[in-house]
Amino acid sequence: MQIWVICVGDEILRGHTLNTNLAFIGDTLAREGYSITRECTIPDEENIIAATLTESLNSADLVITTGGLGPTTDDITRTVAAGVLERPLQFDPDILAGINAFLRSRNVSVPADALRRQAMVPTGTDTLTNANGTAPGLWCQLDKRALLMLPGPPRELEPMFRTHALPRIRQAWPAHLATRTCEVCGLAESVVAERVEPVLEAFPEVRPAYCARPGQLTLTLTAHTSQREELERAFAEVHPPLGTHVLPADCKTVGAAVGKLLMARSWNLATAESCTGGAIAKAITDVPGASAFFCGSFVTYANAWKEACLGVRPKTLAAHGAVSRETAEEMLDGLLARDGVDAGIVVTGIAGPTGGTPDKPVGLVFVGTGFRTVRRVERCVFPGNRESVRLRTVAVALNQLRQSLLAVGDEA
Numbered sequence: 001m002q003i004w005v006i007c008v009g010d011e012i013l014r015g016h017t018l019n020t021n022l023a024f025i026g027d028t029l030a031r032e033g034y035s036i037t038r039e040c041t042i043p044d045e046e047n048i049i050a051a052t053l054t055e056s057l058n059s060a061d062l063v064i065t066t067g068g069l070g071p072t073t074d075d076i077t078r079t080v081a082a083g084v085l086e087r088p089l090q091f092d093p094d095i096l097a098g099i100n101a102f103l104r105s106r107n108v109s110v111p112a113d114a115l116r117r118q119a120m121v122p123t124g125t126d127t128l129t130n131a132n133g134t135a136p137g138l139w140c141q142l143d144k145r146a147l148l149m150l151p152g153p154p155r156e157l158e159p160m161f162r163t164h165a166l167p168r169i170r171q172a173w174p175a176h177l178a179t180r181t182c183e184v185c186g187l188a189e190s191v192v193a194e195r196v197e198p199v200l201e202a203f204p205e206v207r208p209a210y211c212a213r214p215g216q217l218t219l220t221l222t223a224h225t226s227q228r229e230e231l232e233r234a235f236a237e238v239h240p241p242l243g244t245h246v247l248p249a250d251c252k253t254v255g256a257a258v259g260k261l262l263m264a265r266s267w268n269l270a271t272a273e274s275c276t277g278g279a280i281a282k283a284i285t286d287v288p289g290a291s292a293f294f295c296g297s298f299v300t301y302a303n304a305w306k307e308a309c310l311g312v313r314p315k316t317l318a319a320h321g322a323v324s325r326e327t328a329e330e331m332l333d334g335l336l337a338r339d340g341v342d343a344g345i346v347v348t349g350i351a352g353p354t355g356g357t358p359d360k361p362v363g364l365v366f367v368g369t370g371f372r373t374v375r376r377v378e379r380c381v382f383p384g385n386r387e388s389v390r391l392r393t394v395a396v397a398l399n400q401l402r403q404s405l406l407a408v409g410d411e412a
Contacts, residue, residue, distance in 0.1 A: 001173050003034060004060040006052055007041040008067040008077050009152060020154055021066045028161065033175025033225065044068060049080040053147075057084070061145055061173065067152035069135040071114030077149060078120065078138065085140060085147070087122035095119040095127060099134045110134070128164040132156045139168060146172065178228045180235040183247040184217045185254045185399045192217055195241035203234040214388065215395020216254060244406050254398040255283045255290075261405045262293040267342035267371070269401075271297040272310055272335045274322065275349040275365060279394050295340055300331070310334030310346075321360070323348050328366035328377045336370055343371035343405075345397050349380075351389045365393050369401040376404055 005025060011017040019041065026036050037060065042048050049068070056063040068077025082089045096119040103110060118135055121127060128137030133156035138149040148165055150157045184192055189212040196219065200206055205227045211218040219238070223231040239246055251257040262269055271280045281297035284290050298309045303322055306312040311334035312327055320326040328348050335344040349365030356362035361381060368377040378400060382392040 001034065001062070001176060002037045002060040003029065003062045003064065004056045005036055005039040006049075006056060006063065006065045007039070008044060008049060008065060009041070010043050010074070012041050012067075013043055021150075021152070021157055024154065024158055025064065025066075025161065028166070029169075030177075030179060030220075032166065032170070033177045033179070034169070034173070035177060044074045044076060046076060046080055049077060050084055053081060053084045057142065057145065057147060062148065062169065063146070064148045064150065066150050066157060069118070069138075069149060069151045071110060071118050071134065075117075075135075078122070081138075081140070081147065081149060082122040085122055085142070087124055087140070089120040090123050091116065092119050092121055092127065095121065095136055098129070098136075102130075102134060128160055130156055130160055132159060137164060139165070174225075176225055177222055178225050178231050179220055179222045180231060181218055181220045182235075182239070182242075182249070183252060183254075184219055184242055184245050185215060185247060185257075185395070186403070187217065187242070187245050188212075189217055192219060192242065196238045199237050199241060200234060202237075203230055205230050206234040214391040215399060244403065253283070253287065254395060254402060256287045258398050258402050258405070259284070259287050259290060259293050261402065262343060265342070267293065268295045268340055269293055269343045269345070270295050270335055270338065270341040271344065272331050272346040273297060273299050274301055274306070274347060275351045276347055276390050276393050276397075277301065279390055280345055280347065280397055283394050283398060298335070306331060306348075311337070323350055323360055323364060323366065325366055325377055325379060328368040329375070332368040332370050332375060332377065343369075343401065345369050345401055347393055347397055349389070349393060351386045351393075353386055363389050365389070365396075367393065367397045367400055369397065369404055371401075371405070374404055374408065376400065 007019055007022060012019050022039055042052050065077055068075045096115060099115055099118060121138060126139040128139060130136050133151060133153060135151040137160045140147040189210050196208055200208060206221050206223045209220045221231060221235055247257045251260060273280055278299045284294050300306045300309055303317050307314060310331045312330040316326050316330055328346055331346040332344055335346055346368040347365055350356055350360060350362050352362035363382040365380045366377055367380055380396060382389045
C-alpha cells in the first residue's frame, strides 16, 4: 500500500512552525501496521498544490494532506483539491450549523464569509467532524484510492485522525506490517546495532530500525503480518544482549522507569539542578502520576543558592568552583539530608556556548545520584550545543539513578 503525505503551509517551510503532524501521522500509522511511502511539504500556492495533488493521486492508494482548510484566504487546499478532483464545491448547511455551535460554546465570533468558506466542500465528499475547531476534515473516495484532508492545528488533527480517519483506513486497506518496539537507554546507536544485528541474522524476514535521541533510542523490529511468529521470536532474542538498558514495556521514558522503581519502594525523589535549569524535574513531572514519587526540585543556579539551599560550603566553591566533583558531592549530601527525600539527583556543569576553559570545557557536567548510603558522582563531557548538552545531561542523570537502583535490587 502506498501512502503519501502532503503538508501544506508557508509557515512550515519558513521554520515558524514545527511539523509535528508528520511525526504523529507516521507514528500512529506505524503502530497500526502501515508505513508512509513519501512525504513532501509545500507552500500555500495554487499551482504547486495542484501539481502535487495530481501526481500523488496518480500514484498512491491513500493521499493525506494537512493544512489549508481554515477560514482565511490563504487556506486554499480545499478549493484546489476540488479542481483537481473535478468535484465542484458545494455549500453544506450542516457543517455551518456545527461550526456556529462550536463557536457559540466558546463565545467566539468569526466573520460570516469565513464561516461559509469552511462549509464549502467538494461534491461527493464525506466530512469528518472536528470537535476541537471549525475546519472539518474531508474524505474523498476515488474508486480504490482516497484523499484525506486534515486541518493543520495538531489539537484538531490528532483526535480527528484517531477517531474518524483510522477506522476508514483499517476498513479500506488491511494492515501489511507487524512491528514490535522497545526503548533502550544508555547505549549509543552503533552499540545497539552491534548487539542486535548478529541476533537478527537468524530472522531474515525481520528488519530493524533505530531512532536515536539524547540518551535514549527506540528499537523497532518490523516484518510482514504473515511473519508475526518470527517477529515475536526475534523480539525476545534481542533483549538479552541489551540487558538492563531496555526499559520496561510499560515505560516509554527513563523518567517513567525511574518512577516505577521508586514507587515499588515507596520512596520520594528530589532534584537539585544548575546547568539544566529544571529540565530534569520537567522530565520527571512529564510522567503521569509523578506526584506519587516526586517531592520537588531546587534550581540552584547561583552559588549563593547552592550554599543556602543545599549546604555547599563556601570554601568548597572557592577551592574547586561550582562545576566540580566536590561541589556535586556536597549538593547531593545536602539534598539527601532533607526530610522526606529518599533518592536524589544533582547536576552542575557548563552548558555553553561560553564559560568553558581548557580545564573545564563547555559540555563538562558532574552528575550525582544517590539514596541512603549509596552515592555516585560521574564526570561527563557532552558534545553539541547548549540544548544538546542539557538534553544529554537529563537523560544520563535519570539513567544513572535507574541503573543504581537496579544494581541494589530490593535490598536498598
